[in-house]
Amino acid sequence: MSDDGTSLQNRRDVLTYGSALGVAALAGCVGTTDEEGDGNEDSDTYTIGMVDSLTGSLADFGERNQRAVDLALEHVNDVGVKGQDLDITVEDSESEAQPGVSAAQKLVNQNNVPFLIGAVGSGVSMSIYESVIQGTDVVQLSQNSTGLGLTDQPGLLRMSPSGRTQSVALADIISEDGYDEVAVTYINDEFGESLYEAFEEAYDGDVVYESSHDGEGASYTSLVSEMDSSGAEAWLCITYQQEFATMVTNMYENGYEAQLYGADSNRGDTVIENTPEGSMDGMKLVEPAAPQDQDNYQEFATAFEEEYDEAPTAWSAFAYDCVITAALSIQAADEFTGEALGEVVRDVTRPDGEEVFSYEDGHAILDDGGSASDIDYQGVSGPIDFDENGDPRGSLVVMEVQDHDYESIEFRES
CATH class of the missing domain: 3.40.50.2300 (Response regulator)
Structure with a gap:
């Protein structure tokens, strides 16, 4: 059945509210960073940011992204990050560049997040990078952008392969x-x-x-x-x-x-x-395409279907892997700053380390004294292996x- 404009907007309003509740429930209390963006001394959470398409023309992506994010937070917080929880403050890009930039400015300048997941649309991701991230130490990792222009910005990482x-x-x-x-x-x-x-x-x-x-x-x-x-x-x-x-x-x-x-x-x-x-x-x-014959993808898909009564898409898998990569980076970094996270975010997915197929397995190596280069996270979306341009590997369906x-x-x- 087709949604008219009113019912579609209502559904999106519910999504925005429900996503915020889901994140808060899974992560516990909201963490804060200090004014330098480098501390969680007075909090029991590490808080990162996310700009997602909760409304607008790409809201179908955002809906599944938030469901995957909730699952990833649950899996991370079952184990912990340096003994603390991970929390994600989510802002809506409305699937457009200017609202996306405003959302990112709030997260970076007011919430002081050192790690930003965002965004869906390639133009939105590029605008965020050029207007907010470029020239700072904040790590930006796009969950769903495939535009070719991102390759020309090596400081802008993405989980989905180039279009x-x-x-x-x-x-x-x-x-x-x-x-x-x-x-x-x-x-x-x-x-x-x-x-x-x-x-x-x-x-x-x-x-x-x-x-x-x-x-x-x-x-x-x-x-x-x-x-x-x-x-x-x-x-x-x-x-x-x-x-x-x-x-x-x-x-x-x-x-x-x-x-x-x-x-x-x-x-x-x-x-x-x-x-x-x-x-x-x-x-x-x-x-x-996601590697549907891979065990960790099948486990992810089963959990997704049990929770939401629908199969995930490859885009859901990309969003999930963004959260896991961020959590592993925090676990591997010397401190919770953009500079420190930027030094390790590529290494936790590179083939030099031991292949790990879950956050729990990667965390175990890092918690036992291993470094970022000692693990190679194999995502539920497949091998990641960010190259010098910030692009991952990938396959197509x-x-x-x-x-x-x-x-x-x-x-x-x-």
Whole structure:
């Protein structure tokens, strides 16, 4: 059933309130740092920050992120961090750059967090880094950003792999499916522009139509009409869920038929719930994949399903791993400062150390006198191994819409 605007906002309001309660309940009392941002002497918690999409066009990501964060906090605090709890103060980016920057400013300048998880949208993450983090010692680790521009900022770490891998895979898949012409539209931000540029470079056929579009449009009828007039039988839409749902509905209402392709940001409950039955069947999407045959992922997925009665996504796994990486970094660092955490955050995930598949196992080595380089955390999202640009390793899954639902049909190495 489709949500109207009022019920969707109510659901998001409940999510914001419920997420805050969940974090507080799992973490205990809220910890504080001193004015230098380097102490927990008067608190029994280590407090870090998170900017997430609790509302706006990327709220589907934020909802699952917060559920994964709650699980990660539970697993961390069952063991402890240097004998204390970990707490996360979460602020809403509203899925947009300026509110995201304001949220990050509050966390860094008022809450004095030395470690910031954030954000979902690539443009939001970049804006936070350039406006708030750059030039400070605060560690920023994005949970879900795939925009190519993040690679050019080695001080901005991310848990999800670069979208370049998705663009190349989409170019290959469209060609493999026999289409030598494609019409493309992309969201008018860093994420959309960078993925389109990488796709155009990799695609062997002809892009016969390309146009950017703004977000949160009430209608994209003119856009889809132009795409239809291009004569291309394959359409690639690089956009967000709310916008894509509107595009699909406009296509369906006007009787346009095309083979649809999309990136990770196209997929979600918002799209399924707000598009006509059968309007997307046959569409193919590419998104980062979690290692579903790996034991620690299966344990994570089981816990997630038992708690929330739904399967996690790869994005949930990325958010979970952000929290575990932060906790291991705090355990390994000499002090609770951005400078000290920055010195170890890469090392706890690198292959030089002993492979550990849970926070508990990594904590045991560190608590026994081991250093950050003595462990190699293997995330529930797979091996992380941040490179010199702050990018992780990763693999991809190809999804197809079948009977108005998403089914995985192929895994590809990135």
